[in-house]
Amino acid sequence: MPELPEVxxxxxxxxxHVLGRTIEGVCVYRPYSIRHTPGGAEEFQDxxxxxxxxxxxxxxxxxxxxxxAPEGTGRALALVVHLGMSGQLRVHSxxxxxxxxxxxxxxxxxxxxxxxLDFVDQRTFGYMTVDExxxxxxxxxxxxxxxxxxxxxxxxxxxxxxxxxxxxLAATAERMKSRRSPVKAVLLDQGMAAGVGNIYxxxxxxxxxxxxxxxxxxxxxxxxxxxxxxxREVMTEALAQGGTSFDxxxxxxxxxxxxxxxxxxxxxxxxxxxxxxxxxxxxEAFANRSSHFCPRCQRxx
DNA sequence: AGGTCGACCTTAGTGC
DNA sequence: TGCACTAA
DNA sequence: GTCGACC
Numbered sequence: 001m002p003e004l005p006e007v008x009x010x011x012x013x014x015x016x017h018v019l020g021r022t023i024e025g026v027c028v029y030r031p032y033s034i035r036h037t038p039g040g041a042e043e044f045q046d047x048x049x050x051x052x053x054x055x056x057x058x059x060x061x062x063x064x065x066x067x068x069a070p071e072g073t074g075r076a077l078a079l080v081v082h083l084g085m086s087g088q089l090r091v092h093s094x095x096x097x098x099x100x101x102x103x104x105x106x107x108x109x110x111x112x113x114x115x116x117l118d119f120v121d122q123r124t125f126g127y128m129t130v131d132e133x134x135x136x137x138x139x140x141x142x143x144x145x146x147x148x149x150x151x152x153x154x155x156x157x158x159x160x161x162x163x164x165x166x167x168x169l170a171a172t173a174e175r176m177k178s179r180r181s182p183v184k185a186v187l188l189d190q191g192m193a194a195g196v197g198n199i200y201x202x203x204x205x206x207x208x209x210x211x212x213x214x215x216x217x218x219x220x221x222x223x224x225x226x227x228x229x230x231x232r233e234v235m236t237e238a239l240a241q242g243g244t245s246f247d248x249x250x251x252x253x254x255x256x257x258x259x260x261x262x263x264x265x266x267x268x269x270x271x272x273x274x275x276x277x278x279x280x281x282x283x284e285a286f287a288n289r290s291s292h293f294c295p296r297c298q299r300x301x
Numbered sequence: 302a303g304g305t306c307g308a309c310c311t312t313a314g315t316g317c
Numbered sequence: 318t319g320c321a322c323t324a325a
Numbered sequence: 326g327t328c329g330a331c332c
Contacts, residue, residue: 082326083326084326121310122311122313122325123309125309125327181304190326197326288307
């Protein structure tokens with residue numbers, strides 16, 4: 001499941017291939033995948049045809065391509081992508097090949113050597129849409145990959161990345177402390193700090209030795225700050241490793257490869273000994289999803 | 302206000 | 318082999 | 326992964 005490190009890997013990979021290219025073809029195989037576009041496939045095509053990719057930016061799990069419209073119609077637009085649970089963006093140059101069975105949208109990009117950008121999404125929870133850019137409330141850059149103090153309207157409620165130096169950890173910890181919900185839920189709240197998903201939330205909690213079910217307001221401020229720092233560390237390390245599993249012409253998110261199989265301490269390791277104390281890692285249901293933790297290092301308080 | 306649950310959708314894997 | 322259920 | 330409904 002793509003979280004901040006995975007989406008950032010995709011962003012970096014894409015930047016190297018699509019910047020400066022113009023969209024010459026738009027194929028929507030699955031209208032549901034562009035469901036957030038009010039005018040449907042027709043509007044989606046109209047707004048994209050002829051547009052050029054000026055920048056590729058990201059905030060949390062949102063990715064967007066800032067468009068240079070052919071006839072500057074005033075409003076700044078971006079092609080927004082959210083990968084959901086299983087989305088992938090793939091770039092390749094064989095314009096002859098047909099779309100795979102899970103390809104939902106295909107864009108043909110012009111240039112010296114034309115290329116294809118496929119949005120592949122098995123489960124379909126992800127989506128693509130064209131959205132208007134709105135100014136950031138703090139005046140800072142809208143996301144990683146752009147200097148513009150703007151981001152897509154539909155991502156405006158997302159906080160700055162947990163890994164963003166501009167995010168004030170102490171202030172964020174204070175906000176967390178005002179919540180009575182389980183700290184894991186607060187960590188997953190994209191309006192608090194963006195980019196943390198189920199996997200990295202479990203990893204951060206394990207590193208900080210905090211039980212995710214503990215009410216946030218019952219945790220001392222320094223521990224909340226430590227939790228945020230732990231999250232920042234895991235995601236930074238994951239990004240460093242995630243970069244290695246992608247090669248030039250194949251840009252994707254593969255939930256099983258690289259970082260996943262090796263470096264995770266608790267996620268997907270139910271029954272395995274805790275790397276710190278040897279106690280078997282436990283897996284429990286939490287808010288309709290699974291949580292992994294060490295019952296010894298992460299006692300409920 | 303918080304917490305739990307189901308919905309959204311597709312498919313690969315597991316077990317009887 | 319296939320259906321039912323689950324995890325992702 | 327995310328949203329909205331209901332207790």
